[in-house]
Each structure stands twice: as structure tokens, then as C-alpha cells.
Amino acid sequence: MRLLIVTDIHGRPSADHCLSRRLPGVQQSLVRTVSVSELLGVDYAGERLHRELVENEGFIRASERLVGLAAFADVALGYSAGGTLLWHSVLHGLTVDRLICISSTRLREVNSSMMPKPTLAVFGENDPNRPPDCWARGEAVQSYTVPAAAHDFYAFEGQALKLCLPRIAGFLDLE
Numbered sequence: 001m002r003l004l005i006v007t008d009i010h011g012r013p014s015a016d017h018c019l020s021r022r023l024p025g026v027q028q029s030l031v032r033t034v035s036v037s038e039l040l041g042v043d044y045a046g047e048r049l050h051r052e053l054v055e056n057e058g059f060i061r062a063s064e065r066l067v068g069l070a071a072f073a074d075v076a077l078g079y080s081a082g083g084t085l086l087w088h089s090v091l092h093g094l095t096v097d098r099l100i101c102i103s104s105t106r107l108r109e110v111n112s113s114m115m116p117k118p119t120l121a122v123f124g125e126n127d128p129n130r131p132p133d134c135w136a137r138g139e140a141v142q143s144y145t146v147p148a149a150a151h152d153f154y155a156f157e158g159q160a161l162k163l164c165l166p167r168i169a170g171f172l173d174l175e
Contacts, residue, residue, distance in 0.1 A: 003032070103124060
């Protein structure tokens with residue numbers, strides 16, 4: 001399996017803590033990890049990077065750059081802003097078989113029915129910025145809300161990860 005991973009605005013998770021490392025059968029995968037700051041060509045992170053994405057058409061610029069950098073991937077997995085970047089990249093021509101967006105709350109601003117690829121969007125129940133439950137209306141988009149999880153549940157060991165992993169494995173037909 002060829003995996004393309006885009007981190008969040010803080011560069012999380014590290015390659016060793018990516019959810020893909022915990023999925024059955026993906027240990028032999030070819031993995032390419034890209035950070036949001038790398039895609040924008042900047043050397044800062046956090047809120048400053050978030051402002052660049054939101055206020056200066058950064059999502060579009062970074063997603064277009066990703067399309068130019070990345071070859072085909074079987075699965076693209078993005079965390080928070082990284083998932084939103086991947087979403088836009090797929091709409092701009094990134095070739096993937098499946099897309100997984102973890103805590104990509106900016107997706108609340110897009111029309112889910114426009115996504116042409118099978119997509120799993122995972123959100124924490126306690127994330128106040130997640131899209132409404134009715135958001136995932138496209139044929140290709142599935143949404144899963146992790147009970148009692150915060151926005152950055154993916155960055156910490158805990159029950160939320162244990163609940164999330166079977167959903168991802170099922171979506172990828174790894175069960």
C-alpha cells in the first residue's frame with residue numbers, strides 16, 4: 001500500500017505515532033509524510049501557519065503544490081488542516097484511491113457531495129468546530145464521530161484511538 005500522510009499545523013503526529021502504524025497489514029507500506037509548513041514553503045507552525053492557510057488562500061496554494069509533488073497514493077491520510085489540504089488536493093487532481101481526514105474541521109465549509117473518492121472523515125465528539133452530523137451527504141463520504149473525543153485526540157494514546165482504529169481498518173478493508 002502506498003500512503004500519503006499530511007500532518008497538522010503543529011507537525012503532528014510524528015511518523016512513529018501516525019494512526020497508519022497501528023493498522024493491520026500496513027507495516028510493509030511505502031509512506032510519504034509531508035508537513036503543512038513544507039507545502040507552504042514556510043518555517044513556522046501553529047496559529048501563524050493556520051492564519052496563512054485561512055487568510056491568504058493557503059489551503060489552495062498548498063493543495064496545488066501537493067498535487068505537483070505527490071505521485072499516486074492508494075490512501076491519503078490527513079490530520080486536521082492536513083486532511084483539508086488533501087481534500088482540496090483531490091479536487092485539484094491528486095490521484096488517490098481513498099481519503100481519510102482526521103479532525104479536519106474546516107471541511108464544514110465544503111460541500112461533501114463534491115468529493116469523487118471514497119472518503120472517511122473522523123471527528124471528535126467534543127470538538128466544537130466539527131461539521132454538523134448531516135454534513136456527510138455525498139455518496140463517497142462517510143463520517144464517524146469518536147465519542148467523548150477532543151479535536152486532537154489523534155495526538156494522544158487513549159480510548160479515542162482505540163475506537164477510531166477499527167473504523168479506519170474497516171474503511172480500508174483491512175479487517
